[in-house]
Amino acid sequence: MTDTTRSNLPTFDGEEILAGIRRWVEIETPSHDGAAVNRLVDMVERDLARIGAHTNRIPGRDGYGDVLEARAPWGKEDEPGILILGHLDTVHPVGSLATTHVFRRDGDAVFGPGIYDMKAGSYMAYYALQHFVRQGRTTPLPVRVLYVPEEEVGSPTSRAAIEAAARKSKYVLVMEPARDGGKCVTARKGWGRFDMTITGRASHAGSRPQDGRSAVRELAHQILDLEAITNFDVGVTVVVGTAQGGSAPNVVPAEAHATIDLRVPPTVDADTYVRRILDRKPRDADCSITVTGGINRPAYGKNAGIAALFEHAKACAAEVGFVLEDTPLTGGVSDGNFPAALGIPTLDGLGADGRGAHALDEQITFSSLVPHVQLLVRMLETLR
Numbered sequence: 001m002t003d004t005t006r007s008n009l010p011t012f013d014g015e016e017i018l019a020g021i022r023r024w025v026e027i028e029t030p031s032h033d034g035a036a037v038n039r040l041v042d043m044v045e046r047d048l049a050r051i052g053a054h055t056n057r058i059p060g061r062d063g064y065g066d067v068l069e070a071r072a073p074w075g076k077e078d079e080p081g082i083l084i085l086g087h088l089d090t091v092h093p094v095g096s097l098a099t100t101h102v103f104r105r106d107g108d109a110v111f112g113p114g115i116y117d118m119k120a121g122s123y124m125a126y127y128a129l130q131h132f133v134r135q136g137r138t139t140p141l142p143v144r145v146l147y148v149p150e151e152e153v154g155s156p157t158s159r160a161a162i163e164a165a166a167r168k169s170k171y172v173l174v175m176e177p178a179r180d181g182g183k184c185v186t187a188r189k190g191w192g193r194f195d196m197t198i199t200g201r202a203s204h205a206g207s208r209p210q211d212g213r214s215a216v217r218e219l220a221h222q223i224l225d226l227e228a229i230t231n232f233d234v235g236v237t238v239v240v241g242t243a244q245g246g247s248a249p250n251v252v253p254a255e256a257h258a259t260i261d262l263r264v265p266p267t268v269d270a271d272t273y274v275r276r277i278l279d280r281k282p283r284d285a286d287c288s289i290t291v292t293g294g295i296n297r298p299a300y301g302k303n304a305g306i307a308a309l310f311e312h313a314k315a316c317a318a319e320v321g322f323v324l325e326d327t328p329l330t331g332g333v334s335d336g337n338f339p340a341a342l343g344i345p346t347l348d349g350l351g352a353d354g355r356g357a358h359a360l361d362e363q364i365t366f367s368s369l370v371p372h373v374q375l376l377v378r379m380l381e382t383l384r
């Protein structure tokens with residue numbers, strides 16, 4: 001796999017890269033607004049067509065945008081190659097660009113909605129392909145790019161396409177943001193998501209409280225029981241992220257709802273924890289509980305294939321002139337969980353450095369753009 005001996009490091013124009021990122025950032029793409037996401041898919045499809053890439057657009061469903069697959073204009077269609085993953089959606093509502101997330105540059109920081117997570121990285125994948133086309137060069141392995149429209153909500157409609165594309169690939173490179181000063185990601189916890197509904201019995205809070213069965217009180221017990229599953233030593237966490245219940249101040253509440261977030265490291269049996277959450281028993285026998293959900297993204301560890309791919313990336317980064325490190329196991333998940341859990345060597349966090357994902361101060365580091373594009377290009381031309 002390692003062939004980093006040729007040294008023909010290309011130079012890139014950071015301003016040109018940023019101008020391209022800005023075009024993609026200025027089309028706002030909240031996951032739940034499929035029409036908005038598709039406006040960007042249109043632009044990305046046109047950009048890819050301009051460089052001669054073959055594209056295939058899978059129509060969105062359930063209100064989400066389209067999945068866009070692209071294949072570099074070289075390489076055999078059926079040969080397993082490199083899959084680059086990116087998502088085009090963001091968590092920011094339409095209007096953020098004009099209010100909370102105005103596109104602006106302050107020294108080395110560039111701000112914009114979703115610029116860090118992950119329009120910059122998604123654009124860098126396109127830019128790398130464009131580089132090879134401009135140079136009239138190709139890569140040893142065929143290169144595919146998959147742009148996902150709803151990663152931020154768990155990729156419910158694109159997971160099958162991600163896994164199908166991954167199965168056809170030797171390596172998967174995920175352009176999610178780099179972290180903590182440019183580090184990449186070689187292991188992620190798994191993520192489970194659950195909805196809980198508790199049903200009790202309503203009654204008058206003043207005249208007949210003894211007849212009621214409070215779903216909210218039951219919920220309070222359940223929240224404490226669920227969060228007691230958290231064990232920081234083994235890396236398992238349970239968070240009840242939202243909770244609602246009741247209908248009026250003077251009514252014993254008959255209904256309550258909660259959403260539950262589970263994170264599990266690759267070293268534990270996720271099913272055990274999933275069952276503990278699904279099989280909730282009410283403390284009050286007159287209340288009933290239903291829980292739905294399960295593991296959305298399976299956990300993965302830094303296995304031999306991922307470690308080798310990381311070492312290769314490190315060698316490429318050394319040529320570019322920086323030390324590439326990986327982060328310890330992170331509780332954040334991405335589409336990289338899917339191919340990695342299938343056993344395909346996956347390296348994540350190859351996008352722009354910066355900070356503030358999903359936050360008001362979301363920003364990339366301008367000076368990280370050129371070296372990270374150089375790293376990607378070097379990997380594409382040396383992986384075999």
Ligand SMILES: [Zn+2]
Nearest residue numbers: 117118151176
């Ligand atoms: Zn992301």
